[in-house]
Amino acid sequence: MFPVPDPEALALLSHDRSHRSHKLLAASAFGLVLAVVAGTSPAVAGPVAGTAPAISAAPGTLAPGVTYREFARPTGGAEIPLHLVEVDLRNPLVTVDLITAGAVAARAPISVQADSRQAIAAVNGDFFNISNTQPGVEVTGSAVGPAISGGDDLKAAVPNGQRFGPGLPPGTSTSDVLGVGVDRVGRLARVDLRGTVSAGRERFPVTGFNQYALPVGGVGVFDSDWGSVSRKRPTCGTDTDRAAACSTETYEVSVRHGRVTRTGTEPGAGAIARDTVVLVGREQGAQTLRRFAVGDRVRVDYDLVPEGPIPFRFAVGGFPILRDGEPLAGLDARTAAIRTAAGVSADGRRLYLLAVDGAGPGLTILDLALTLRELGAASGVNLDGGGSTTLVTRAVADPAVAVRNHPSGGVERPVPNGIGVFSRLSR
Structure with missing residues (x-):
């Protein structure tokens, strides 16, 4: 209950997830202030599993x-x-x-x-x-x-x-x-991605969202929250091997206000406008994105769904x-x-x-x-x-x-x- x-x-x-607010935090210089823990901890043996913690100071x-x-x-x-x-x-x-x-x-x-x-x-x-x-x-x-x-x-x-x-x-x-x-x-829960790309009668799943690694064969969505870093890393490694080489078959499509504005064979870099999403595909996902041309109508839906x-x-x-x-x-x-x-x-x-x-x-x-x-x-x-x-x-x-x-x-x-x-x- x-x-x-x-x-x-x-x-x-009632929040509309299609209008995401991008909150840029000011990056500023900072002074590192360390609060010293009373005493110096000597080298000790490993912790004893199951020992209850002893509170050594009253909470402030x-x-x-x-x-x-x-x-x-x-x-x-x-x-x-x-x-x-x-x-x-x-x-x-x-x-x-x-x-x-x-x-x-x-x-x-x-x-x-x-x-x-x-x-x-x-x-x-x-x-x-x-x-x-x-x-x-x-x-x-x-x-x-x-x-x-x-x-x-x-x-x-x-x-x-x-x-x-x-x-x-x-x-x-x-x-x-x-x-x-x-x-x-x-609470603890599992949060899964649910998303689709629709163009006419064609529909295919979104398998990634602003993440540094896409599933093999998948298509990922990147929006303004991603930042300006290159989108190359998401096409590298495999689902079981982080260190594997980057995919040799990639494709990228930019969509603004529901229309394709740009296509390319390599993942790009740079800030993404708030009214734009970028689709990045690898392997089968790249083949799917190659069907799109500048001017095509495309709808992109994506959301995180919790338990x-x-x-x-x-x-x-x-x-x-x-x-x-x-x-x-x-x-x-x-x-x-x-x-x-x-x-x-x-x-x-x-x-x-x-x-x-x-x-x-x-x-x-x-x-x-x-x-x-x-x-x-x-x-x-x-x-x-x-x-x-x-x-x-x-x-x-x-x-x-x-x-x-x-x-x-x-x-x-x-x-x-x-x-x-x-x-x-x-x-």
Whole structure:
């Protein structure tokens, strides 16, 4: 039984996805402020699976409904420092949304993304296209999974074999997300792309949307949210091998106001106008697009469809590690690393944003799931970690966020997106 949406939810339910709002975030210089975790963590043995976290500091209130605290998870001889932002989604003064670097194919430090949107807290989000093996192909920096911000669909998921990050647990996919619905309830769900291209009596499916890797033989849609990065990378690799060569059979078609305005054999680059979509095909998809000529009438429809009847207000890709209060089968219990996670309570009314501090050896994925559970989460996802792990906060009266963890690389890594927390009391 889903809760009845509030008036804001009803407005979003009637939102026309064909008129997507492209929210460009200002890129500005930033000052990196590190909040030092008390003490220096010595080298320790790997974490002990199943050990409950010990809270070592009282939570501090950032705003009504939002708290931040540091705590330590006991290990085989010491403690692993972690950072937690807890959000009461029932509080009408609090909202949560996906923050971005201004385009799907763009990156910026989380502190910059948070300050651009005046967030009071944020953590980094999804894994992303951080490197390529194909010579001369531009790295897009775009995320692996689906992304929804402010109720607007930004991108769909790449094929499983094209993802970055640790291996997926059995039964999960790149289409899995954690998000908050227009009913203000957090949940795990799968978000799939549904789309078609229609020309006269011909109809064929859209298999990609603003993503750095298209399925073999498919056709992808790119709109103004993509950014200006080259669209070559989406035609590289295969559904099972990210490092495979780029396709030798590609085709691109630009459609403006329902008519073809340009065609070409190679994927292009540069910003896409708001009234234009670009179709990129590879293999069979390229053969299909070759049928179009400049002036042809074409209709392009595409949408992200979540499980269940309630649309997401925001959603971020991440592979599930905790579901219905239980860690998923097959989680890595041996490799400790710096990690980021997000979880929701059983009723979906509390959100947990967790960052492992880079000053310690980190946690295994299994211990990450157990930590989320001990904190109160019933479901959760593993987000990008390592040098990407960043958690920032500020009080509502402060002008800018401060980085609360020690990033493992010494400075913030630019990332494509994150989870931002907002207070209506914030200036």
